[in-house]
Amino acid sequence: MLKLGIIGTGAISHEFIKAAQLSGGYQLAAVYSRTLTAAERFVKAYEKVALYTDMVEFLSADLDVAYIASPNSLHFSHAKVAILARKHVIVEKPAVSLPAEWAELVKLAAEHQVYVFEAARNYHEEAFATIREFLRDKTVWGASFTYAKYSSKMQALLEGQEPNVFSAKFSGGALMDLGVYTLYAAIGLFGRPEKALYTAQQLPNTVDLNGAGSLIYPDFQVRIQAGKNLNSQLPAEIYTDQGTLTLDGIEFISSAIFQRLDGQEEVLPIEQAAHPMLEESQAFAGVLENGEDRTYADWQQATAAVHDCLFAMRREAGIRFEVDDD
Ligand SMILES: NC(=O)c1ccc[n+]([C@@H]2O[C@H](COP(=O)([O-])OP(=O)(O)OC[C@H]3O[C@@H](n4cnc5c(N)ncnc54)[C@H](OP(=O)(O)O)[C@@H]3O)[C@@H](O)[C@H]2O)c1
Known part of the structure; x- marks a missing residue:
């Protein structure tokens, strides 16, 4: 224990x-x-x-x-x-x-x-291993990942307060809070992109309320959307040479359905965990108890790639945090 x-x-x-x-x-x-x-x-x-x-x-x-x-x-x-x-x-x-x-x-x-470890809970979902395996014999032509949820702190923001999640002092905003999941989904499935772009609707302190961007890979692009002042029900899509894989989201995934170019459907065997943070807690315990250093090294690289993208995307959008001035 x-x-x-x-x-x-x-x-x-x-x-x-x-x-x-x-x-x-x-x-x-x-x-x-x-x-x-x-x-x-x-x-x-x-x-x-x-x-x-x-x-x-x-x-x-x-x-x-x-x-x-x-x-x-x-x-x-x-x-x-x-x-x-x-x-x-x-x-x-x-x-x-x-x-x-x-x-x-x-x-x-x-x-x-x-x-x-970074508690990037979706990166550790078994669903992504299933999806990675499913894509192995397909050529990826693009993807679209969205995570946008109206924040419980919006009311306070609209009343003139500055909740931590919208503050430059605390490195807040839609990209950092929810966009990070879309980056983990992309980097977990496709690896580190060559370039990351982002534009956003911003507060006077430059922190983003919502935004859209692209991760540029050599042969395809991934569209990213994040938001904290709006709700999105958009599913996630991965486009391939053989058809389109539709997920019900990019975190706590419960469904993945592939529609072939001829219209036939295949349902992937996705089993949602009993709790959104269960698989990450199991994964961390596994490394802590068994010292799986290769797995750990892969995670470190994924986290480094995610944070390089977040930084590049912030710079592109002009999102500045207090820590940038230090
Ligand atoms: N994985 C997920 O699904 C998920 C979901 C929500 C949030 N998060 C992450 O969890 C973290 C915390 O989010 P949150 O919304 O709970 O944040 P928060 O309410 O702003 O702060 C969390 C805790 O940090 C302490 N704290 C608050 N302001 C502080 C300050 N100025 N100086 C020092 N300590 C302070 C407080 O604990 P004390 O008063 O006890 O010191 C507070 O309860 C964020 O990084 C967020 O991204 C993850």
Whole structure:
């Protein structure tokens, strides 16, 4: 059993704990929060969990792995101190604000003999392995991936507040929050693109409310859409020389249907997991327990490619974060 520590007491941390417990591989051991009140409120649902408001003390606790779900721009410093304390790290997406931060975390993790993972939950879905296998004898001619969901923080934004997810200080916006899933889908299926483009509808602080872009591969292009001020029901499509594969989305996929050029349909054997974060928690536990270094190296490269794309796309759209000025 991996002893799990939590940084950040938002709703997603409860979800990760649920998935981690479902996997049977983790035991919740400690929670860090900036305030005791938030920590106490958070652990009401659990038993025998140590609470900390001091990061150094939290990282000195008997923990194997720290799950980090703080606002985006704090991931890097939180992951860094955890690695320096020789804890494995699972850091929520987007793991970092800048590609150089990811490179530093990977280097530090290797030096301190721990693993660092980005919690890119769709990348670890078994559905993508099934789809990759299905595409093996086909020539890909393009794809279209969308993830757009009206944010629960839109009301606050419209009332003049600046929620973390829309702030330049915390590296927010549609591309970082939801576009990252479309990039993981593309890079997981097709590898690193040659070029990444993006234009967006932006707030005065330059952070994007929604946007569209392209990932350019040598022989095809992937259209990307992300949004936080709108809902999209668009399915995902992958176009091939033999027909079109339609997915019900690019995360927590439950259906994949291939329509051949002659109209015949084939349903792929996709089985949705019991929880959207279950497969990633199982995957991380697998590497932590078995040290599958080749798998880990592939993940590191995928994460590096995703963050190179995010950075290039932000630059193209003119999305600037506070961390860019440092
Ligand atoms: N994988 C998924 O499906 C999924 C879903 C949602 C979110 N996420 C990711 O999870 C992360 C957290 O998202 P969220 O919406 O929960 O963020 P959030 O509400 O802005 O912050 C999460 C937690 O971080 C701490 N925090 C907030 N503001 C802080 C500040 N100024 N300084 C230091 N700590 C602060 C708070 O915990 P304390 O008060 O206890 O310190 C808070 O509960 C993001 O990276 C997001 O992308 C992932």
